Amino acid sequence: MTQKLDNLQAALEAVLGGKIKRLQRELGELTITVAAADYLEVARTLRDHEALKFEQLMDLCGLDYSTYKDGQYDGPRFCVVSHLLSLTKNWRLRLKVFAPDDDLPVLASITEIWNSANWFEREAFDLYGIIFDGHLDLRRLLTDYGFIGHPFRKDFPTWGNVEMRYDEEQKRVIYQPVTIEPREIVPRVIREDNYGGLH
Known part of the structure; x- marks a missing residue:
């Protein structure tokens, strides 16, 4: 396993060079982080270059880093993580890219490279509000x-923000403001006098 990761790391560094902003090797896996401006080109290179051959996108998801490390994180808020598989080389890679603008997170769509990104990008748009420039059908999914x-x-x-219910009079589903009052639930801890054999 170590030799395979060494080979993958060497290939990534040789092919992508300075486009890799960060390379992390943990738990027998490699993760590379690239700049948003290089994302599409790097993705295409990862798929097409003879030394890499990542033919398959296994997963793509969004992340919100706003409370990461209890709010001590200092960096872009929204990230997209892709999990890639090379059937030819029999290796995997995690690709990370951060949206440069927290107020309007926009990244290039990689659906032209891996068409399996279609619904994954729609899900990240729906759940995180990340916009994928070039996606041909970016609309809510879930x-x-x-x-x-x-x-x-x-x-x-x-x-x-809202709840929906079936209205018997209107014979349709309607939206209304949330009627549940937000409250913080603190579990009640009960200790017996002789709990755990301690006196």
Whole structure:
């Protein structure tokens, strides 16, 4: 396993060079981070270069780093992580890219490189609000079309903004403001006098 990772790391460094902003090797896996401006070109190189041959995109997801390390993280808020597989070389890679603007997170779409990115990018758009420039059908995937906000963002209220219910009079589903009062649940700890044999 170590020799395979050594070979992959050497190939990545030789082919991508300075386009790799960070290379991390942990738990028998490699993760590279690239700049948003290089993302599309790096993705295409990872797929097409003879030394790499990452033919398959296994997964793509969004991340919100706003509360990472209890808010001590100092960097871009939104990240997209892709998991790649080379069937030819029998190795895997994690590719990370951060959106440069926290207020309007935009990254290039990689659907032209791996068409399996289509629904993954729609999911990241729906849940995190990350916009994928060049995606031909970027619309909500998991939430309702009338949904407001992005529910996986760390600042989205856990109780939501609206609720829906079936209205018997109107004979249709309607939206209304949330009727649940937000409250913090603190578990009640009960200790017996002789708990654990301690006196």
